[in-house]
Amino acid sequence: MRLLLRCDAGPSTGVGHAVRCAAVAEAARSAGHEVFWSGRLDGLDWLWAGLVDRDPAAEAGPPGTLLPPAASAETLVALCREHRIDAVHVDHYLLGDDLRPALNAAGVVLSTVEDFATGRRPGNLVIDPNLGAADHPRPDDGSAVLLRGPGYAPLRTAARRARRLRSIRDSGGSLPPAPPDAGRDAPGDSGPPRVLVVMGGTDAAGLLPLVVAALDAAGAPAEVDVVVPAGRDVPLPAGGPARFRAIAPLPDLPAAMVGADLVVSAAGTTVWELCCVGVPMALVRAADNQAEGYRTVVAAGAAAGLGGVDDLAPPEPAAAVLRALLTDPARRDALAARARTVVDGEGANRIVAAITSAVGLLREAALHARPAVLDDAEMLLTWRNDPETRRWSRSTAEIDLDAHRRWLAGSLDRDDRLLIVVSDAAGPVGTVRWDHECSGWEVSITVSPQRRGSGLAVPLLRAGEEALRARTGARTPVTAVVHADNAASARLFARAGYADDDTGPDDEGFRTLRRTL
Known part of the structure; x- marks a missing residue:
């Protein structure tokens, strides 16, 4: 599958959309898919550096191929056609609600x-990762699949890794050395609590000075690391019981969460990472579109609430909340225990699996099968003589055109053979051949060499099965013969429901797989 991620990040929009897309990119690449990006993504080297599959020798930029920003359905479709994109994942509030018809037509x-009603548009899949999303009525706009709730929060692999480390820390185990730039080392059993302050990748709302002032006014001992985005100047207090230090944006923010006793964060994407890791948190509502998520997380007892920008202007109310957290470890532990139950960190993998399934369904709907005819001879011969096709065939020799024409003419007249050609809007996809044997119908499938790598094998096989079922009826036994070294074909037939008959490979290394249509 070729997946295009559409998002923007910058001083005015924040980086949450890009962070969520980065998690989807990790999951997609881990599953073997090819990733493309469209958007304005400057100044995010710290984000790309923290992804687990990032090649240290690679040039700066997101993992995958970066394309120009597409601002309309028309330009997005043009990018998809040019780069043979199978699915687009949009995490952007300002694009229109006319994307689905144009993309599906292509x-x-x-x-x-x-995020609740913000950014809403019809889609083949709609993801709302917020706590309580499933409880909110949503208009029926024809969206086929709704993935709602924190089980679909797309989190980077680093968050799942940090979750495991935090469990070790909380149970008294010893942790491996912290990665570079992860902030202060985690304190031991004594000493003031360690606090991490992060207001997103850009602090677009300008909250850092207000939060720092509230922590200072709390009057409690603490070691406070303040993540200061590039270009920001945040004066830090000196001389009070809390000691402040400015640090740069962290490539692996979840690793810094592992050793924190309290994190003060904007109520955006970082919340789900904090929940996954299991860290006590105090949240600030940084923007109107965070209001519902902020309310539900605080109401669930997974975070303490400091209010919005106006609530921080006099620091005393927020200072009182922070003072109680800094001086009461049991209160912090209760928040962390509840937060940990909210998110398991597998959301990105679930999203990629759902997209992959939707791509398969759309392809199947677009495919049409027809019986082969004599005029297909040269095309079928080209596919048959392709080196990769011959590599896994019982007969690996090339066939000449005259011999192939004779074979094709004879095949079309046989009642015990069904040969079909499958196409989509872009042209022929491949061919499926069925041969009737004593134990059922044996399948042979060939994907056009020009269409390999497009995820078409399973839809092609299903189209062939439908054609056979139309001739023979339901409950038809079918078999597939696959070489033991052909892992790709083995995966294909396993996904299609074929099971090994346990007879083992024959003398040439071929195994027999079976199912009933």
């Missing part, structure tokens, strides 16, 4: 992210 799946 054979492209639309996966779209919304």
Whole structure:
């Protein structure tokens, strides 16, 4: 699958959309898919550096191929056609609600992210990762699949790794050395609590000075690391019981969470990482679109609430909340225990699996099968003589055109053979051949060499099965013969429901797989 991620990040928009897309990119690449990006993504080297599959020798930029920003359905479709994109994942509030018809008409799946009503548009898949999202009525706009709740919060692999480390820390185990730039080392059993302050990758709302002032006014001992984005100047207090230090944005923010006793954060994407890791948190509502998420997380007892920007202007109310947290470890532990139950960190993998399934369904709907005819001879011969096809065939020799024409003419007249050609809007996809044997119908499938790597093998096989079922009826036994070294074919037939018959490979290394249509 070729997946295009559409998002922007910058001083005015924040970086949360890009962080969520980065998690989806990790999961997609881990599953073997190819990733493309469209958007304005400057100044995010710290984010790309923290992804687990990032090649240290690679040039700066997101993992995958970066394309120009597409601001409309028309330009997005043009990018998809040019780069043969199978699915687009949109995490962007300002794009229109007309994307799905245009993309689907081009054979492209639309996966779209919304935060309650913000950013809402119809899609083949709609993801709302917020706590309580499933309890909110949503208009029926024809969206086929709704993935709602923190089980679909797309988190980077680093968050799941940090979750495991935090469990070790909380149970009294010893931790491996912290990665570079992860902030202060975790304190031992004594000493003031360690606090991490992060207001997103850009602090677009300008909250850092207000939060620092509230922590200073709390009057409690603490070791406070303040993540200061590039270009920001945040004066830090000196002389009070809390000691402040400015640090740069962290490539692996979840690793810094592992050793924190309290994190003060904006109520955006970072909240789900904090929940996954299991860290006590105090949240600030940094923007109107965070209001519902902020309310539900605080109401669930997974975080303490400091209010919005106006609530921080006099520091005393927020200072009182922070003072109680800094001086009461049991209160912090209760928040962390509840937060940990909210998110398990597998959301990105679930999203990629759902997109992959939607791509398969859309492809199947776009495919049409027909019986082969004599005029297909040269095309079928080209596919048959392709080196990769011959590599896994029982007969690996090339065939000449005259011999192939004779074979094709004879095949079309046989009642015990069904040969079909499958196409989509872009042209022929491949061929499926069925041969009737004593134990059922044996399948042979060939994907056009020009269409390999597009995820078409399973839809092609299903189209062939439908053609056979139309001739023979339901409950038809079918078999597939696959070489033991052909891992790709083994995966294909396993996904399609074929099971090994346990007879083992024959003398040439071929195994027999079976199912009933």
